[in-house]
Structures are given as structure tokens and as C-alpha cells.
Amino acid sequence: MARPRSENKRNAILDAATRLFAERGLTAAPTSEISKQAGVAEGTLFTYFKTKDELINALYREIKLELADAIMSDFPRKKSIRTRLRHVWDRYVNWGIANPKQRKVLAQLQVSEVLTKESKDATSAPFVEFQVMIRDAIEQRVFRNDIPAEHISKSLAALVEATIDLTVAKPSKAQEYRDSGFQMFWAGITR
Amino acid sequence: MARPRSENKRNAILDAATRLFAERGLTAAPTSEISKQAGVAEGTLFTYFKTKDELINALYREIKLELADAIMSDFPRKKSIRTRLRHVWDRYVNWGIANPKQRKVLAQLQVSEVLTKESKDATSAPFVEFQVMIRDAIEQRVFRNDIPAEHISKSLAALVEATIDLTVAKPSKAQEYRDSGFQMFWAGITR
DNA sequence: AGTATTATTGAGTATTCACTCATTAATAGA
């Protein structure tokens, strides 16, 4: 019994924040501007997010979960290790190319000092299935056994990011980079 | 005929900035605090750097050139490709582990919107010898020929950063990570 | 329809901070 909050407004605020953070950076994007672009009063922003830091943390979760969803939906559980890895690789690269603003914001958030441990923890859950697969692959001797599992998953992410960076700089070579990146990764971890 | 500027003061300001930027982030480190920690008046900071942005750009160049020096000094020009790559790999990893604050600042600067094109360009010069080596290695058929040169150097950097991250989280496995990282990289790019 | 509750608004506030500038101190060269 009361007036409900609007999911639309919340999303509009997060969208505007994404745009402004990507264009100007976290601290150069004032809450006044964010609310203006979202089409709400500045006070409204603060009923949805108690502080600017809380808005930033919420945005981080939102983007990370979108990314997780893009990667892990339709995950081909029954297919070979290589196919599953290639699935993750392609989805991740495609998401990065299709969502440059979100990616830029993520990069800023990850080096900022405002993310709470809870926010970071909350986003790791969707990736556990992937982690398990890596461990299995090592046990099944598909991968070299001298590389720790955490080094493999971290390297996948690092190589994907490198690949996206190159593609953003030279979009015409997208296919080439996507393939050569994966070849490199696969050759690096298998026996 | 005048009072000269002091190299010491300039360095003290850059050092203080490094510490504060690493601990609090670029915008949460006020010039008042930076000058206080550097042991100079706030006005003095502005005789060495006209604006805060200029200070940030100067710091970026300073750190990048230190890194370049750490990597490229004693570069074993006469040795094998593998030895030279391993030299770069080890030096880079060691620098990252030994200079966590500088590394943190670099990460923040690279995603910030304040770096000028000149600053970015100025730091690429020391790495040309490395780039040339990559191209040679491809021509000499030491590396696979389906990976563009720029993808190889970008991947080296990406994998080194991943390796440093892991090492910072688990210092006891430093040696293991350094080795497995390089193995992975080498296996990924050679035939 | 009536009411209690909560959302919405935007002008206002307190604070923070990059940068200035008048004054003083130091130094190089004559």
C-alpha cells in the first residue's frame, strides 16, 4: 500500500550512468547530469541509490551479470572441452565488441576504490561452471599439467581482452583476431 | 641568473602522487594532500606542474619509462629469440611485483580520460626494438604465421599482467606462475 | 472515495578542491 518504485526509472539511471561514465570517467560524471540524462530529478536518483558509490556498485553488478549471461547462456555442456572453450571465447569477444561502453565502465570500476567485496563476490557465481570445466580438463589430461587452473582462466580473460582491444582498433580484422587469439590460447594450454 | 628549480622537489611531488593515487585513486587524492606529503607548499606543486592533469601526464611518462628501462636494459640482443623473450617476460614480471603502487597507478591512468596523445606516443619509443624482434621472428618462421605481430606483443603484455596479478594474490607461488605463464605464451606462439 | 504511504521534485546547503596571488626567500650573474 504505497507508491511503487519504477523499474524503468532505475534502468534509465543506470543507462545514463553507463554513458556518462564511459565518456567522462567516474568522477567527472556528476549526479546532476546523470539524473538529467535519465529524465528524472536529482533527488530521485537518491531514492533509488542512497549514495553515488552505491549506484556505482549496482552498475558493476548489472554489467558483470549481463556479461556472465552472454557467455554462459546456451553453454554446450555436452560438447568437447575445445568446443566449450571456444563458445566462451566467442561469446566474450562478441560481447566486448558489441558493448564498448559497458566494457569501458567495467575497466574503470575494476581499478576504482569504490567496489565492495560483496559486489565482487556476487559476480563470481555464474562462472563456477566454467571453473569446474577447467579443473576437469586438467584431470582428464587434455591440458598440460604444469599450469595451475587459476592461471588458465585468468589467461583466457586476459587474452580475450587483448583481442577485443585489437578488434576495436581495427574492426576489419575482427574475424582474424578472434581466430588467432583462440589458436594461441588453445595451443598454449594443451599438450 | 635566477633561482633554479629543484629536481628533488619535483621527484618528491611525483612520489607523493604515486602513493596517494595508488591508495585513494586519481580524483580522491587532492593536490593539498600531495604537496603536504611531498613536503612543499601547495603553490609549489603548481610551479612544477601547471595543472593537476599535467602532473598526471608527467607521472605517466615517468612510470612508463622506468618500466621500459627495467625491461630493455641488458637486452640480450645476440641471444636466441626464446632467450630474448624470456628476458622481457622475467623483467616485466619482476618489475610488476617490485612496484605494485606504480602498477596500480598505471592501471588507473590507462583508463582515465586525462592522458594526452603525446604522453601515450612518448612512451612507445623504447619498445620499438622489441616490436622489431617480433616481426623478425615471424619472418624467420620461429613463430606461427597465422598470428599478427601486434597480437603477439599485446598478448605478451596481457599474460604478464595476469601473471603478476596471480603472484600478488599468492606470492609463495611466484616462481611457478612466472614459469607456467611463459610456457603458455611460448607454446601459444611457436609452431 | 478516502487514506496512508511512499515516490518525485528541485532549490538549497555544506563541503571540497584546483588554482591564484601578494609577499617573502633564495640564487645566479655582474
Place this chain on the structure above:
DNA sequence: TCTATTAATGAGTGAATACTCAATAATACT
């Protein structure tokens, strides 16, 4: 030693901005 020039100082300033709050509007529930 004298002087011209520039560095050093730090209180002061104007602008920006995160957040508040009193007034108003919308909505769910009875």
C-alpha cells in the same frame, strides 16, 4: 656585494557537486 629574476609560501577564492528536505503527486489498499 648588489640586483634582477625566479622559486616558495599558504591564506584566500570561485566553482563544482554530493546529498537534503519540505512540499507535492501518485498509487495501493480498504
